[in-house]
Amino acid sequence: MRPASELERHGNMSGVGPGTEGMVLEGTEAEELRKRLETISRELRRDIVRMIGLAGSGHPGGSLSCVEILAGLYFYKMRHRPEDPDWPLRDRFVLSKGHAAPALYAVLARCGYFDREELWRLRRLGSMLQGHPDRLRTPGVEISTGSLGQGLSAACGMALGLRMDGLPSRVYALVGDGESQEGGIWEAAMLAAHQRLDNLTAILDNNGLQIDGRCCEVVSLGDLPAKWRSFGWEVQEVDGHDVLEICEALDRADAAQGPGIIIARTVKGKGVSFMENNVDFHGKAPTREEMERALEELGEGT
Amino acid sequence: MRPASELERHGNMSGVGPGTEGMVLEGTEAEELRKRLETISRELRRDIVRMIGLAGSGHPGGSLSCVEILAGLYFYKMRHRPEDPDWPLRDRFVLSKGHAAPALYAVLARCGYFDREELWRLRRLGSMLQGHPDRLRTPGVEISTGSLGQGLSAACGMALGLRMDGLPSRVYALVGDGESQEGGIWEAAMLAAHQRLDNLTAILDNNGLQIDGRCCEVVSLGDLPAKWRSFGWEVQEVDGHDVLEICEALDRADAAQGPGIIIARTVKGKGVSFMENNVDFHGKAPTREEMERALEELGEGT
Amino acid sequence: MTEWELRNTRDGYAEALLELGEKDPRIVVLDADLAKSTQTEKFKLRFPERFVDCGVAEQNLMATAAGLAATGKIVFASTFAIFATGRAYDQVRNTIAYSDLNVKICASHGGITVGEDGSSHQALEDITLMRAVPRMKVVVPADYFEAREAVKAVAYLDGPAYVRLGRPKVPVLFGEDYRFRFGKALVMRPGRDVTVIACGYLLHKALLAAEELSGEGIEAEVINLHTVKPLDREGLLESAARTGRVVTCEEHTVHGGVGSAVAELLAEEMPLPMRMVGIRDRFGTSGAAEELVEHYGLGARHIAEAARRLCHGDNGGKPRR
C-alpha cells in the first residue's frame, strides 16, 4: 500500500460523489436521491436522442439502456472532479461498450467536463465528440474504446496501477452482453480474479440484444451469473433502470473481496417506446420526425 | 441431416476404432484393453523422448502428459484409416495445444500414417514433422496448430461442417490448461454450446503447469468444471493416465446432448521421473544423457 | 459531370453469395454479429442451414471458418475489415493461411469512408495486413459489379482470399456483363503521360482526376488494380514503362498498402518517380465519407495534383541533392 503522505499530497478526497461504503439507501434521503437521478436520467435521454438525431448516425439503443447506470456512477458513486479531469485520486470509468458514447458524452457534459453545446457536434469532422470515445479529444474519457472486448482489460490495468500506487480510487467498467461474447472479456475476468482486484467493478448492460438479434438467438450467453461466479467474481443482479438498486449495488461493491460485477437487467432503447427492445435501433439514428416524437415522449419542454 | 445415400457413397464405416457407444468396459476384455493401451503408451513415451532428445529442442512435458489420452483416442475410440487419411467418415482430432506435436507424431507413426523413421527427423529443415503440427506436410494432421487457443474453434468448425453434411463423424480437440487462459477458448466454448455440437468432445490436459509456473500461480484457472458447466458443456473428470477411465469417458461423451469436455487430471512430464511436475521441461529437450536415463526409466529395450 | 448510379459493393457481395449458394452446396457463410452491415443476412435468410453467426467473436469466427473449410466447405467469413484483419490476424495467419484453407474473408467497412463511426471502425491497414500473410490473395473491388464478380471468382480460387468491401455507395463503373479477371490489372483509360493506379473507392476519383488532367493536356492512364495481391507485375510495368511516372491511390495507409506494393515492384524492376496518394501514419476520425476523403487528401484534386507534379518534373526522377 502506498503511504498516507501520498494521499495527502493529492489534497483532500472530495469529489463529486459521496464515496459512501455499504450505506443503505432509505427514507427521504433515498427518495430525494431517486428523484434526482431519475430527473437526470430523463434529461440525459433527451440529450442522447437529440445528439444522435442531429448527428444522423450513432447507437441509440445501447446508449439509452445504460443511462441509469451512468447516472448512478457519475452523480452518486464516483469521486471525480470535472474541473480537474486528471485529479489523481479520481475513480475511473471505462466504457468498454464504446458505441454507447452518446450516453457517456451526455453525462460528461452534464457534469461540466465540457460545454453542452459540443453535444450537437457529435460525429462531425473535427468534433471533440467522436463516434466512439477518444481519450485524446474528450475530457473525462479515460481510455479510447470502440473495438469491443478491450475495455474491461484496460480497466484491469488501471485497477492494477492504482493498487500499485496505494491509491484508494476504484475502477468501473461498463460491458455489453453481446460484447461478452468476446474472449478478451474472459481473459480479463480471469486475470482480475487472480489478482483479486477488489477495486474493480464491472457493470453488465444486460439488455438482451446485440446487432443481429437477441443474444440468446445469436450466440447465447447462457447463465451469466454462473459464468461470472465460476470466473471468481462476486455477482450482484439489479434492475438496471432502478437508480436506487444501482446505487446500492455500487456501494455494496466497495466491500467485495475481489472483482465484482453488477448484472443490470436493462431494456435496449429504454425510454423511447418505438426504440425499446427494437434491435433496429441498435445503430440507427432516428429520423427528424422520430427524434421529435422521442423527445416528446421524454418530456421535452417540461 | 444428410441423406443416407451420402453415407453409402463413402462405403462402410469401419475404421480403426470400434465406434462403441456408452459401452461399459469391464472383465477380461477391459483388462486386455488396459494392457494394450498401457503398452502402447509406454512405447509412445519412448518415441517422444527419443524424438525430442535427437531433435535437441521441443516440448517433452506437455507431450508426455497427454499420451494416454491420445492412445485412447487413436487406438480405441476414433474411427480413422491411416491408409486413407482423407476418408470422409473419419473422426477428427485437433491438437489445440500444438506444442505437444511429438505425442501426436508418435501416435500417427504408430498408426501407420507415415514411416516411423520420420520421427527422428523432427524439427529438421525439410522434415515432414515440423515443430508444430502442419496439415500440409504431415498425413493425419487435420489442421495446423501451434498458436494456442485456436484449435478448439477449428474443431467447432469441423463439427459444424460434419453436421451440415449429416455425417456421423465426431471431432475431438485436446486443449491445455494454460491454453485455457486464451479468450479464444471461451469464444469457441460459447459457440459450441449455442450450436449444441454434440459431435464435439474436448479433452483438457489438466497438468497444472504452464511455462512460467503452476497455472494457479500464473493466472489461476479456478474451478474449471464450474467454468465449463457455466458455458453449457457436459463435464466429465477422469484420471488422465488411466486408460480405461479415458476410454469410458470417451464412450460416454458419444451420448452428450451438446458439446462435452473431459477434464483429465494429468502429470506434466509423466513417466520420466525428473521431468514429472518439472516446469523446466515444458519446452526443453533432454540432453543426451538425460535422454538415455529417461529411456531406461521407460523400459527401453524390454 | 455525368450522373453516376450509386450502389454498394457489399450488395454485390450479397448477390454473389446468393448465386453461389444456389448452385454450390459447399458454400457456407459466417458472420460476427454484423450480418446486416456486411449483407450476409441475405444469404442467411435464403440458406439458414448454411449460415452461422459467431456473435461478437472475430477470433472464433476465423478459426471456426478454418475448421469448416477443413471439412470441404468453401467458407465466406464476414465482419468489418478492421476486425477481420486486425482482431483475428493470428487466426487468419496461423490457422487459415498456414493450413491453406478455402476461407474467403469478405470484409465490409474498409477504409476511411466508414465515416462517422470514426477511427476504431475505419480499417486503414487491412490491405497491409492481408498482403503480409503468405498465400493470401487480396482483392479490392471498385463497384457493385466488380464486387459481385470478384467474389464469385475468389470462391473458386484455391486457398484463402481477402476481399475488401466498403460502406458507402459508390458509382457504378461496370455493367452486368463485366468480366472480372483475377490478378490482371485493368486499364480503365489509356494515357501516355502518367500511370495512375487505383482501386476500390478511389478508382472513381482517379477517373475524375484523369478527366481534369486531360483538360490540361496531361493524359493519365488509369489502372484499376482490383487485385492487389498477387500483383500484376507485367501489366503495371508495361504501363509504367510507357508513361515513366506512377501515382498510386488508396483510402488506406501508404505503409505496406497499394502504394507500397507498387513501390516494391518499381524499386526492383524499374525505378521511376512516383507519388502515393493515401493516408500517412494517421488514425481516422469521424466525419462524412466524402468530407474525410477531402480531409485526408484522397480526392480527385489530390490525385490530379500528384500526377501534375510528377509530370511537371517537380524533382521527378532526379535525386534531390
Next chain:
Amino acid sequence: MTEWELRNTRDGYAEALLELGEKDPRIVVLDADLAKSTQTEKFKLRFPERFVDCGVAEQNLMATAAGLAATGKIVFASTFAIFATGRAYDQVRNTIAYSDLNVKICASHGGITVGEDGSSHQALEDITLMRAVPRMKVVVPADYFEAREAVKAVAYLDGPAYVRLGRPKVPVLFGEDYRFRFGKALVMRPGRDVTVIACGYLLHKALLAAEELSGEGIEAEVINLHTVKPLDREGLLESAARTGRVVTCEEHTVHGGVGSAVAELLAEEMPLPMRMVGIRDRFGTSGAAEELVEHYGLGARHIAEAARRLCHGDNGGKPRR
C-alpha cells in the same frame, strides 16, 4: 575471420529493464507466460510488485498494459513477436496506440531465426504490422548493447513503441559505451558503390557481405537501420544519393517491411535501383537458425550477390523494356 562474441538481444532487454526499474518506480513489466523466454523474469525476480504475468492471453496483456499506462506507468509488455503483434493487433492499435499510451512492446523471437519451433512461432510480418499502426515507433536492435540502449531510449519517448528482439545469440557489434540515437540511421561502414541497409540479425550479415564485396572492388556502405519507424529519411537519402544503389536486408517479409519502407521513400524522393533481401510471401519452417537464413536466401552471400548485381548494372536503373 574474426571471432565474434555472441550475446542475446533479449539479455540486453532484461539488463535495461533492471536499470530502468531501479531508478524509475513507474516502470511496470507485463508478460504472457513467456517470462523466461523474453527474459522479463529477471525483472520479476527483482521487482515482483511491478511485474504482472497475464498468462497465455496476449489480447488481455496488451489492453491491460494500456490501462496501466493510463495510470501513469511506463509499461513494458512482452511475449513472442508473432503474438504481440498478430494475436493482439487490434488491442495494440485501438487501445494502446489510438489512446497514445506509454506502452513499450518488447517482443522476442522476431524473425526466421526462431528456428526449430517453425512457422507458427516465426514472426515474419511483425515489422509490417507495427509500421502500419499510426504513432507506433519501430526499433530492431542488432546486438546486446543496441538492444539495451534502445530499450532505455524508448522508455522515455512519448507514446507506444515496438522493439523487436531475437531468439538466437548474435555477434556483439557495439560496446559498453554505445550511444543509441533513436531515429538516426547509423553508418557502420562507409562506401561509395552501394548502400546496404540492414537491421537486427542481418546487420552482421551485411557487414560480412561488405567485406566480401570489398575484395572484389565494390565498396558497400552499410547502414544500421535500427529505427525502422520513423525512418531517417535524410540519412538514407544522403547515402543513396552518393551510391546510387540500395540493398535492404531483413529476416522478415519484404511486403511492408524494411525493404518496403525504403522503397516507399525512394520511389517518392529519389527513384533508384534497389534489391530487397528478405522473405517473399512464404511461411517459415523448422530448422536451425543459420540453416534457415541460408534456406530463405538471407545470408551474407545473398546480400553480396544482390549488391553485386546492382553494381554490375543488371538492368539497374533502366526500364526493362
